[in-house]
Amino acid sequence: MCIRRRLALLSLVGLLVLPSQAARAQDVPGDPLAGLPDLDAWVERTLETFEVPGVAVAIVKDGEIVLARGYGVRRLGEPTPVDEHTRFGIASNTKAFTATALGLLVEDGKLEWDGRVIDYLPWFRMWDPWVTREITVRDLLVHRSGLGLGQGDLLYWPESDITRREIVEAVRHLEPVTSFRSAYAYDNILYHVAALVIEEVSGLTWEEFVHSGIIEPLGMGDTRVTRASTLEEGNVATPHARIEGVVRPVVPLAATATNAAGGINSTAADMAKWLIVQLDSGRVVGADRLFAESTTRQLWNPVTPLSIRRVPEGMEPLQAQFAGYALGFGIRDHRGHKMVTHTGGLPGYVSRVTMIPDLKLGIAVLTNQEMGAAYESITARILDHYLEAEPRDWISAFNDLNARRDSLVAARDEAAAAERDRTSLPSLPLEGYAGTYRDAWYGDVEIMREAGGLAIQFSRTESLLGDLEHWQFDTFYVRWRDRELRADAFITFELATDGSVAGARMRAASPSVDFSYDFHDLDLRRNP
Numbered sequence: 166m167c168i169r170r171r172l173a174l175l176s177l178v179g180l181l182v183l184p185s186q187a188a189r190a191q192d193v194p195g196d197p198l199a200g201l202p203d204l205d206a207w208v209e210r211t212l213e214t215f216e217v218p219g220v221a222v223a224i225v226k227d228g229e230i231v232l233a234r235g236y237g238v239r240r241l242g243e244p245t246p247v248d249e250h251t252r253f254g255i256a257s258n259t260k261a262f263t264a265t266a267l268g269l270l271v272e273d274g275k276l277e278w279d280g281r282v283i284d285y286l287p288w289f290r291m292w293d294p295w296v297t298r299e300i301t302v303r304d305l306l307v308h309r310s311g312l313g314l315g316q317g318d319l320l321y322w323p324e325s326d327i328t329r330r331e332i333v334e335a336v337r338h339l340e341p342v343t344s345f346r347s348a349y350a351y352d353n354i355l356y357h358v359a360a361l362v363i364e365e366v367s368g369l370t371w372e373e374f375v376h377s378g379i380i381e382p383l384g385m386g387d388t389r390v391t392r393a394s395t396l397e398e399g400n401v402a403t404p405h406a407r408i409e410g411v412v413r414p415v416v417p418l419a420a421t422a423t424n425a426a427g428g429i430n431s432t433a434a435d436m437a438k439w440l441i442v443q444l445d446s447g448r449v450v451g452a453d454r455l456f457a458e459s460t461t462r463q464l465w466n467p468v469t470p471l472s473i474r475r476v477p478e479g480m481e482p483l484q485a486q487f488a489g490y491a492l493g494f495g496i497r498d499h500r501g502h503k504m505v506t507h508t509g510g511l512p513g514y515v516s517r518v519t520m521i522p523d524l525k526l527g528i529a530v531l532t533n534q535e536m537g538a539a540y541e542s543i544t545a546r547i548l549d550h551y552l553e554a555e556p557r558d559w560i561s562a563f564n565d566l567n568a569r570r571d572s573l574v575a576a577r578d579e580a581a582a583a584e585r586d587r588t589s590l591p592s593l594p595l596e597g598y599a600g601t602y603r604d605a606w607y608g609d610v611e612i613m614r615e616a617g618g619l620a621i622q623f624s625r626t627e628s629l630l631g632d633l634e635h636w637q638f639d640t641f642y643v644r645w646r647d648r649e650l651r652a653d654a655f656i657t658f659e660l661a662t663d664g665s666v667a668g669a670r671m672r673a674a675s676p677s678v679d680f681s682y683d684f685h686d687l688d689l690r691r692n693p
Contacts, residue, residue: 201550207560208236211542214560215567216412217534219247219402221433224547225440225527228450233433239533240403240414249434250387252394252401253531254417255516256509259429261443261464263359264306264493266375268460275366278303278463285362290337296345297337302362305355306492307468309348311341317354318681320607323512323650324420325626329371332357332422338606339686349469349490353426353681360425371425382455383442385435392428392511393419401430402533404513408649412534415513415649427511433531436518440527443505444520465505465522467496477569479562482554483545500552510535510679512649519544526551538563574677581674586637593639595619598658598666602689610689612669621656642674652682666691 208220219237223230235247270276279301282289291297296311304310317339320327336354343350360371367374372390380388387400395401395417406415421428431439442449443464447456467489476484488497494505505520517540519528528547530540545559591598599614609624612633621643623629628650633641640657653674661667668691671684 201547204232204546205236207546208543211539211560212237214564215534215536215539215542216407217532217536217539218405218412219251219533220539220543221247221249221251221253221402221436221529221531222543223249223433223437223440223527223529225437225444225525226551227525228441228445230434230437230441233437235433239401241405241412247402247533248400250400250432252387252389252399252430252432253516253533254392254395254404254427254509254511254514255429255431255436255518255531256427256511256514257353258507258509258516258518258529259425259427260306260356261493261507261518262375262379262429263356263363263371263425264464265456265460266363266371266378267302267306267359268456268463268492269378270363270366271463272457272460276302276362282358282362285365286333286358289333289358289361292337292340293345296341299345302359303468303492304346305359305362307490308351309346309469310352310355311343311345311347312339312350312352312354313342313683313686314350314352315680315683316342316350316352316686317606317683319683319686320354320625321420321423322418322679322681323626323628323647324418327422327625329357329360329422329425333361335606349471353423356426357423363425372421372428375429379455382449382452383435383438385431385438388429388431388435390429391421391424392417392430393421394430395419402514402531404511405534406513406649406651407535408651417514418512427509431531433529436529436531437527440518440520440529444522444525444527464492464494465496467491471495471497477566479565482557499548500554502552508537508540510537516540517544519548521548521551524551538567574675578675578677589637591635591639592660592664593666598633598641600666601692602669603692604687604689607687609692610687643671650682652678654678654682654684 224232233249446458446461469490471488485497509516516531542559619633631643631645636642643654669689
């Protein structure tokens with residue numbers, strides 16, 4: 166999933182000392198850290214402070230690989246180290262690959278950036294017929310369609326049985342929250358539309374086209390273009406997350422229908438190759454150009470402006486003066502330089518890619534724990550070095566920021582609990598709430614009467630099975646049985662004039678819940 170920002174990624178409860186292991190790249194001659202001798206120690210301290218089992222770091226400068234290195238371990242409790250060939254889920258950093266793939270097709274004359282989507286997918290529909298007619302290929306990539314933050318993600322997050330075509334067909338049921346092209350709101354779902362455009366005009370699946378058109382020409386031999394590759398044996402980092410206070414391995418999100426928005430798994434060595442070709446306007450060392458300089462200009466040209474917020478106390482050097490979203494990349498300034506960047510977040514993986522084009526500097530940090538402060542601390546240290554800025558203790562700064570944000574979330578959760586009316590009772594016997602509820606976009610949700618009370622099951626998402634605990638009045642707290650979800654919710658039932666249940670609405674129970682659990686976009690109507 167800012168580009169994907171979640172309070173959950175910045176959570177911190179305690180410290181866990183990890184093994185001090187750095188698996189050094191074998192293909193970088195000499196001393197790759199000349200001038201930055203403390204980086205190994207810095208990364209190791211980052212792992213300890215933020216309880217991250219493993220991280221892979223790539224640095225490129227002036228068309229050369231400065232560093233491709235692994236630190237820590239692939240899985241907690243096991244000694245196998247991360248190295249430069251260890252695969253991590255790069256999540257939404259995949260979006261730049263999708264945008265680049267479209268750029269290749271534009272260069273081949275098979276589509277236009279400002280071509281209408283319905284000219285390539287005549288069956289495609291948005292909520293508003295006018296938007297259906299006007300939305301372009303460029304619009305699919307820049308988060309200004311009118312959809313809300315993460316709207317539509319619940320169809321496939323957590324993993325469901327849905328296909329890519331079904332995801333795209335369901336877009337017509339998503340009512341926008343703003344007018345077309347008027348506001349920024351990060352989404353994933355329109356990147357799946359982009360994948361079908363690629364398939365329609367190329368005759369290849371998104372996976373086939375990205376692999377043959379980008380991964381193979383760049384020699385990214387360790388990279389895989391599908392989330393399911395996370396389940397492969399071999400040199401793969403296990404995803405981890407903090408579950409009820411303890412960092413532990415978690416089940417990876419392996420759904421393949423959504424690869425175009427976040428499915429690539431890659432390594433430090435391979436991401437270095439990706440950074441070099443992006444920074445060198447499509448030129449590939451020892452081979453033909455992958456794409457033209459004009460495509461780079463398109464990929465890095467801001468389309469959707471982003472509002473500038475004051476950074477938290479202690480983060481002042483990170484204050485931006487401008488920011489925007491381009492085609493699969495975020496654009497902003499950093500210490501007087503243009504920065505091209507993106508982050509990514511999946512269950513158990515978070516990452517950041519950063520480029521300073523005028524210095525031909527690129528940085529990729531891949532981690533196997535949901536802790537954005539880790540990749541931020543490492544990236545900031547490297548940027549300070551190359552921009553000749555006074556070094557700062559970014560680890561302590563982000564650690565303090567985590568503590569403040571955790572305190573804020575806890576205060577909000579406590580306030581919600583304090584406002585609860587524990588003396589209130591449901592309007593109906595529990596049996597009165599049981600039944601099948603349908604949302605036009607998602608499908609069926611079942612409320613079941615069980616011996617212990619009520620339970621809920623989402624028809625397309627096996628893991629969305631939970632127990633309903635009465636909260637107040639006709640609102641119940643949904644506690645998911647799979648505690649890895651970290652997405653408990655409220656469901657409020659709506660009564661008809663005859664006293665029966667007409668429908669229900671849902672929302673996340675805490676601000677710490679990932680925005681891709683867009684329960685609030687459901688409009689559940691009870692079936693007769």
